[in-house]
Amino acid sequence: IGHTVAEVIGEEGAALTAPYAERALSGERAEWRTWQQYEKTGKFYMQRVYQPTFDSQGNVTGYLAFTQDLTQLMLAQSSLEEREARFRAIAEAVPMPIHIVNNADRMVVFANQISMDVMGTMPGTHALALEDQFVDPGTRHKFFAELAKERRVQGFEAEMLLHTGE
DSSP states (O other), rough: OOOOOOHHHHHHHHHHHHHHHHHHHHTTEEEEEEEEEETEEEEEEEEEEEEEEOOOOOOOEEEEEOOOOOOOHHHHHHHHHHHHHHHHHHHHHHSSOEEEEEEETTTTEEEHHHHIIOOOTTTTOOOOOOOGGBBBTTTTHHHHHHHHHHHOSOOOOOOOOOOOOO
């Protein structure tokens, strides 16, 4: 209060926000997100909302400016996207089926290409019950018995059915 926009966010920031201020002063709410460079503090990802204010006759009297710093959120999102890209690259390079299933609804959330080709596992579909994919129905029991006994499974082999039933 008592300062110009340029005094608060610098001349460049004032120039960037001017079109939104004009919209607010014409009676329209303006909302946007952008990376913004500040002279003294550096670069930030900001969300801004300019909400017009009105008098009792409906005339625009000014606007309220709401600003939120979303820099940490954007950096975290970028980091997550990088990790997901690395995971996908590794999962696609592995020469065996890999798929991830949401336990709550049994929906496949990820499947590498081999999993899609061999097991018919497609993201966004319900996963097949594991016991229905073994040639020998007792294999699943043997696998989990070994896991319970040794607390790990090593060198376990099982014949699996293709998604075509072969």
